[in-house]
Amino acid sequence: MRIFAALIAFNAGLALASPAVSHEFWIEPEAYQISADGTVQGILVNGEDFEGTTLAYLPLRFDRFTIASGMRQANVENRIGATPALDVAPFAEGLHVASYQSRMSVIGYAEWEKFLKFANHKDFEDIEARHDARGLPREDFREGYWRFAKTLVGVGTSAGRDFRTGLAVEFVALDNPYTDDLAEGLRVQLYVLDDLKADGQVELFEKAPDGTVEVTLHRTDADGIATLPVKAGHSYLVDHVYLREPRAELAEEADIAWETLWAALTFGVPE
Incomplete structure (x- = not known):
C-alpha cells in the first residue's frame, strides 16, 4: 500500500518533476x-x-501533517488548495x-554531471563508486525523494522543548530558540532512520531581517549533535539529505535508482 500511495503521488506530481524540485522544502511560519x-x-x-515557491495544502502530497505542543497533538486540517497550508x-x-x-516524488537525471553536482553538494560519500558498483x-x-519538515513556533511564553515526532530523518532542537540563552549557539541533534547520525553534514541557511541569506556548512559530532551559530532577529533553515539504495520492490515499481530523504527544521531567534 505504501508503494502504491507513493506512485499515486508521483503520477499526480509528474508535471512538477524538474531539477528545481530537488532543492530544499520547508515550513516557514508567518511569525x-x-x-x-x-x-x-x-x-x-x-x-x-531560503527563498522559493509557496505550495498549497494538498493532502495527496503528504502522508502526515501535524501540530503538537506538550502532550497534545492533532492533524493539520485545512481547505484543499489553501495557503497558508x-x-x-x-x-x-x-x-x-x-x-x-x-509522499514520494520522482526526478529524472538525463546527465551524470547534474546528479554528481547534487551528490557532492549534499555530501554523499563515494557516490561514483556506489553507483557504478550497482551497475x-x-x-x-x-x-525518488521524500520531504520531512518541522518548524518551531513560540506561543505566549514559548516555554517547552522540541521532541522527536517520528519522521524518518529529523532534527531535534536541544535548545528552545525563544527562551534559552543562545550565546554559545543552538544545538540540534540529527536522527536518520531511528539512529543518531554522526559526522553528518548540516547545511544552515540564515536569513537576516533585510532578507539577505548566508549559507554555512556544519557537521554533527559522535552523538549526532551540531552546534549552530545564531543571531538575534534572524531566522534559520537547517537541512540534511540522506541517500540510500531503495528497496528492490520500490526500485522496480517506481523505476528509481536512488532514494533521498530530506530533513528540514526552521526557527527564528528573537531580537
Whole structure:
C-alpha cells in the first residue's frame, strides 16, 4: 500500500518533476512567535537559498501533517488548495512543533554531471563508486525523494522543548530558540532512520531581517549533535539529505535508482 500511495503521488506530481524540485522544502511560519490568542500560520515552500515557491495544502502530497505542543497533538486540517497550508489555533501557551511528511516524488537525471553536482553538494560519500558498483546507468536514471519538515513556533511564553515526532530523518532542537540563552549557539541533534547520525553534514541557511541569506556548512559530532551559530532577529533553515539504495520492490515499481530523504527544521531567534 505504501508503494502504491507513493506512485499515486508521483503520477499526480509528474508535471512538477524538474531539477528545481530537488532543492530544499520547508515550513516557514508567518511569525515564529505569536501571542497566546494568535493563530499558528505557515507556508510550505520549495526552493533554494531560503527563498522559493509557496505550495498549497494538498493532502495527496503528504502522508502526515501535524501540530503538537506538550502532550497534545492533532492533524493539520485545512481547505484543499489553501495557503497558508498551516493555519491552526494553538493548544495553549508554549512551544508548538509542526511536522510534515511528504509522499514520494520522482526526478529524472538525463546527465551524470547534474546528479554528481547534487551528490557532492549534499555530501554523499563515494557516490561514483556506489553507483557504478550497482551497475546503474550514468544517464537517464531516476531518484525518488521524500520531504520531512518541522518548524518551531513560540506561543505566549514559548516555554517547552522540541521532541522527536517520528519522521524518518529529523532534527531535534536541544535548545528552545525563544527562551534559552543562545550565546554559545543552538544545538540540534540529527536522527536518520531511528539512529543518531554522526559526522553528518548540516547545511544552515540564515536569513537576516533585510532578507539577505548566508549559507554555512556544519557537521554533527559522535552523538549526532551540531552546534549552530545564531543571531538575534534572524531566522534559520537547517537541512540534511540522506541517500540510500531503495528497496528492490520500490526500485522496480517506481523505476528509481536512488532514494533521498530530506530533513528540514526552521526557527527564528528573537531580537
